[in-house]
Amino acid sequence: MASLFHPRNNFALPFSILLLLLPIFVPATTSAAKARHFKWEVEYMFWSPDCVEGVVMGINGQFPGPTIRAKAGDTIVVELHNKLHTEGVVIHWHGIRQLGTPWADGTASISQCAINPGDHFVYRFKVDKPGTYFYHGHLGMQRSAGLYGSLIVDVADGQKEPFSYDGEFNLLLSDWWHQGVHEQEVGLSSSPMRWIGEPQSLLMNGRGQYNCSLAAQFGNLSSCKFTGREQCAPKILRVEPNKTYRLRIASSTSLASLNLAIKNHKMTVVEADGNYVQPFSVSDMDIYSGDSYSVLFTTDQDPTMNYYVSARVRGRLPDTPQALTILNYKPNAASKRPSLPPPLAPAWNDYAHSKAFTSSIFARPGSPAPPRNFHRRIVLLNTQNRMNGLTKWAINNVSLTLPATPYLGSIKYKLWHAFEDRPEEDYDREAYDVTKPPVNPNTTAGSGVYNLRLGTTVDVILQNANTLTANVSEIHPWHLHGHDFWVLGYGEGKFREKEHEKGLNLENPPLRNTAVIFPYGWTALRFVADNPGVWAFHCHIEPHLHMGMGVVFAEGVHRVRDIPKSALACGMTARMFMSRDNSNTTVRG
């Protein structure tokens, strides 16, 4: 089977967008970067994200958390207060590379100790690159509990985007369960495992409709009635005719891969994961958990009508109604029902459609190109396995179990007992049949780390395989912390150097922080290990990570200076620092 990385664009651009994409030359100006301060309190609260009340993890009484809006070059300072009663908390700034501030990456057990109940931690980091980002919890399944929000970085003062628009909207997509996250976690860790099932609702900006539909006239759900003040009232996109809008989209879903469309409106993709891409036009687009995009669309349709904006589940037999909101042409009332049904999504398992979208994404000319050669290639086999009656996901037969001491501290201070041996560089590519359930389904748990030599170019081949169930292989969106990577290509079946090496795209591969592997396929990534720190690389499906689907990269940790000690006040690093004290207090291991 052919791989899908051919660098061509199958999609025609509408003329109105083409005009907007003309290069814009901006004179360099001095821009004064700012520090933007936020004081946040995290706590649980009752909320009705989909009109059914449950408990969400909110920030300052809001769900989703407050949107951070900054300009490239700014420093974000978030003083995060943990107001939970028994749980730690951290926040990961998804897509921000944390250049020089690896302790601010917000990954419990990796970049820092979880913030204790009643305590606080100050995240201070620079947002160096304009783009559409988001943030979310990164301890246990706190993202699934609703701990997320948007982070939008505009170009610096005096700079311009390489496209223009008249207005913009932001849609943060997520999925929602009525079962509490703690119970979901217990189920995933039980023997036999109890799967969380499909979400009850899809949310747009934290708003969904469980028992009714905005498009009731086209389906068999009852009609939603909103005053607009309900927590689950949809966020209406109010537009004027004949304008161009930027729609920022990010997916913080726990599980669902989504397909988004605006009825009768083409979208031009211009940004992916905070990187400009070669613009291309689509009628619908796939968005995997961890992805972010900007698209432009022009309100060139009949302005007397309103139109549905829809998000549907992809890649899993959908049991969840589509999320809907309204593209509301002024001066129509927002409540005016669209005359046309919501956009039709491609069949959930139409992977050819998904692959066509994914393989249409290329770097915008002028983007950094990848090094031509790699120093090291790590092949990561993704398998579903069993361990002592539990169901696990494993990478090269190791299911990631995070240690009590954050790697950033244990590696910096050479506490080698804080984690386990280094994992395997590859799997048995000759013997392993990726099209069948594993012959030996047993895996082991481990907390080993891939040590990357600072400054080297690393290739990662993500190799998908069959799950424990015959004829099933799932989609996994892999997200890398601390870096963008170039997506060199996607392919079917087993990756083989001889066959596939030459086809990798070294010309204009897109820079991303998240890339999907398709069922039974492989994905080839390249990045430069140039950011001293310790970085998670994992499937962004929350229960999959919880079940061990991730690895950890460490690079140049000896070069990391000035780690705030409050980031290391737990586990073996705490014991080490405290044992250096010679007051009359003892340390026990």
Place this chain on the structure above:
Amino acid sequence: MASLFHPRNNFALPFSILLLLLPIFVPATTSAAKARHFKWEVEYMFWSPDCVEGVVMGINGQFPGPTIRAKAGDTIVVELHNKLHTEGVVIHWHGIRQLGTPWADGTASISQCAINPGDHFVYRFKVDKPGTYFYHGHLGMQRSAGLYGSLIVDVADGQKEPFSYDGEFNLLLSDWWHQGVHEQEVGLSSSPMRWIGEPQSLLMNGRGQYNCSLAAQFGNLSSCKFTGREQCAPKILRVEPNKTYRLRIASSTSLASLNLAIKNHKMTVVEADGNYVQPFSVSDMDIYSGDSYSVLFTTDQDPTMNYYVSARVRGRLPDTPQALTILNYKPNAASKRPSLPPPLAPAWNDYAHSKAFTSSIFARPGSPAPPRNFHRRIVLLNTQNRMNGLTKWAINNVSLTLPATPYLGSIKYKLWHAFEDRPEEDYDREAYDVTKPPVNPNTTAGSGVYNLRLGTTVDVILQNANTLTANVSEIHPWHLHGHDFWVLGYGEGKFREKEHEKGLNLENPPLRNTAVIFPYGWTALRFVADNPGVWAFHCHIEPHLHMGMGVVFAEGVHRVRDIPKSALACGMTARMFMSRDNSNTTVRG
């Protein structure tokens, strides 16, 4: 109104018990105290405590946690591993005074930092006194989540109890909700407050029956069918005729005060909270959360029958079916239904009955007597209040909010900013009307501490009052850590020295660690502040403590040596120790 402390015993003892209570003189022998080691893992698991499945916090896969059985003088060593994903954990050893080991008291924010997920802590403490104890979580509402178990200390080798018996049973009583504890917590912290309501079930040794009754023939619930292997199958008490048994009873309820009875069998109370009491006979007994007792009973009834053992809710209009198990005379089948109905409980609000029981408890002759005089008397007014829309319980108008840094560390290391100013010593006894809702319902939150001078005798007067609702005053069982106290007396209305001082019982007051205040009443306690450490004193009703109903006593903390630093690896103590380190790592506050 007269107070109820008159030192006389209204209850006649059955002859069979009297014989057993003859003093027993035991020659002193050398007994080899042992260290008993346990390795425990705390994790959530699915369980059906009352035949309805929910999530419980278990230890080593068991609910309730394993019973610790030791001998007086032994050292208990529990290596506690936190296998929760996001929550800290601690375990308090209820009734163990922790003489010389205040860091092992297992109170988060008071005696230690919560143990982080993935980490562990070693509790090492001596059980110096035989008795019936239990252990439970002391962070958030983890006790309500099921984190509890029994701790039974036998007399040392060569020693004998001052009574004898042919066999023994242990009943650990608790209450159970179908709503998860996290959601309960969110409700209690919401504005307006959402009360947890009455428990769905009462449990005996973690076993209850929600939708059926062992006494179905006497009520309108359906009949329970058990093979005996179900998680909710009752623990049958199998007895032989004409023997005497010791029944150990402890209550770890979150909310419910209970009344326990064995149909047609009198019980002789011989121990309360790990202290021998003057034996007295009862047909039923009240057990408040935090209490423990031993009673003796003789199987002197018709041996061809089985009998019900029942526990019912006291002091709140009961909405919860009684807990039942069977006193099963051998060789009857356990499944043989008792011919007599379960014991009738007194009316839930028959406080006279409750007071008669409570005021029948006196120290066994030879028990330590209280000092005749006190150095300091602290009067604690118990009120229900409001704060920023929240409902709180407050003591002298301060609702306890625990700090991020354990007091044991912050006081030891003089980190005075770690908590707030000292609270009030008394309330405005002239002006405050305890029979009415508070005139000013507003309270403040605080983390202040009562500093007790080491070695002094401290009196505490617990003063009950009306709640926010007219004509309502509730029962509160107050539990003191680190000490036993003498219960000098109970009274009605407002405590007034002139009127009540002389009536306090200094002759044979019982030593307890838990004492109740009755609605609109007061309770007078005395203890010697002779145990260096920081000690919680609080209402043992879990949601009440969660809503601030407690105070903190600190005594002789300068004398505490050798605090394990792992007990202090959080908050300001962690920052202090880590800042003393001069490696290239910075500390941020």
